[in-house]
Amino acid sequence: MNRRIHTRLKDYSLVGVPPPPSRFTLEEWHLNTQLRYRNCYDQQTLADRVLAESDRLRDQIAEITLLNRREADHKLDEKLKDIEFNISEIQKQRKEVCIEIDNLETYGERILDAMESLKEQAMKICRKCILLRDGRIGIDLCHDVVELELRKEMDVIEGAQKLLKRTLEQATEQVRRLRSTIYFMDRDLEDKHNVLKIDQYNRTLQETNLNLSIYHGFAPLDPSNVTAEEWQEFTTANIERAAKEINSARQLRSYVDTLLKQVIEDLTDQWHKVNEAYRQRIEEVKEAKTKLETQHFEIVRQANEMTRNITRLEKAIAEKEGFMALAHTRLGNRAQRPGIELCKDLVEVSLVNEVGELRLNVAQLQHMLAEAQASLRYLLKTQIQLEEDINVKTNTLKIDEVDCMTLRQGMDYHAY
Known part of the structure; x- marks a missing residue:
């Protein structure tokens, strides 16, 4: 329990009186006055220096702060330009990749059309010709040049189908790789668009905005662990990868053009050989038939x-x-003659x-x-x-x- 204490001098009968002050000399008085003057002057001088230094430091820091903000704004502008440039480059490359995918899919359809034509038309006709020629009778059911060329034509058609099938698999794999490239570029574009929005918003901020805040946490405000060179190399690698895949796709399309041309030439050449064998065989049979009819x-x-x-x-x-x-x-x-007459x-x-x-x-x-x-x-x-x-x-x-x-x-x- 606190006790309230009251101090009253009237309650005491004896009061202590301090001794009278000591006497100073006139010289001491003058020295004390001069000391006071000197102290005042020193304090005024120090205050003037502090005021001047404060003004200088305040102006210097204000200038440095303004320069730092301008430098940050300049870096933001450069970063925004870099991001916009990279976005435009990625978009251009993405457009090229999409065009190449469409072209490669068209080439894949060409290969499928060729394979379907060979399977449903050429191969069936060739096999039907062989089956029809099995309907020959007698001595004409022989292994002639026509049958040899027909068998060879089937081998050419089967070889062309196998080659086209392998090429179609390569085209499908190349389309998959191109789509994978688009996926990574889309992710990069999405990230860069988000960063572009963030930095554009940061560029619009001023020190006088009301929605600013000061961070009082302990985690670092710069958690980035990727250097600017690595950031640029990542985008460059995506673009170079897309360019490489585009180049591979173009080479594959060129190969498909050459392959289809060569396949058609081989098939046409064998088709003419078979027809020529048929023509010679027909003429030979006709000649034999004519001779037989003459005989x-x-x-x-x-x-x-x-x-x-x-x-x-x-x-x-x-x-x-x-x-x-x-x-x-x-x-x-x-x-019947009688006697001697029978001579x-x-x-x-x-x-x-x-x-x-x-x-x-x-x-x-x-x-x-x-x-x-x-x-x-x-x-x-x-x-x-x-x-x-x-x-x-x-x-x-x-x-x-x-x-x-x-x-x-x-x-x-x-x-x-």
Whole structure:
């Protein structure tokens, strides 16, 4: 408990009185006065120096502060220009990348069109021609130059498809890399736009604004750990990477142009080779068919002539039978001669010789008839074989000239 203390002199009976002041000399008085004057002068002099130094320091600091703010504003302006320049460069490069992506996707569609055309048109027609030629019959079902060239054409088409497929995979991968480049550039652009807004806002701030604040925390106000050179190198690396990918894409497009041109040339060249093989084979078959038809005509003519010859031989043999019967009848009648009259006279000798000659002649005619009949059989057999061969050649010509060549007219190789 606090106790209130009251001090009252009237309550005391004895009061202490201080001793009288000591006496100073006049000299001491003058010295004290001079000391006071000197102290006043010194304090005034010091105050004047402090005032002058304060004015100088205040003006100097005000000038330095203004210069620092102007320097900061200048650096902000330079930074804003650098950011705007980098943004414009990135946007230009991004536009080039987008154009290159569109171009590369168009080239990818060209490759797909070429592959689809080769698969759905050329390959099917080539295989159908091979299947149609399997419909040849007889001796014409052979491994000829046409079949060899058709097989080679299938190999060329398959090789072109594999090459185009690999190129399409490369184009797809290049498009992916270009899109990845756009992604990193978009992120960089977004960051730079945000920084641009921040620094533009900072540039508008003045020391007289009311929304300023002083930071009293302990964390540093400059937490950045990336140098300006690293910042510029990052943007430059993005731009250079985009330029590199654009260059790669352009080289790939040039390669695709060359590849498509070469593929079309190879396919067209093989197409002409197959057609030339077809043409030569068709001419060869036509020539063989013409010769067979000529031989067939001659065989038919000879068969008809041989038929008439057989008829003549049979007629001749039949006629000889009358002469043989006449000679036999005469010999039989003369065998009835009586007695001495049954002699071997000249008539007898003549009749006997006649019978012998007739028998020999008839035997020769019969032998010739047999040969004629055998020849006719061979002629008819040959005629049938020729007709079969002509039918085989006709079937081959229908397959090669009509069916296959009509199909091959639909093989359209163009600049995809």
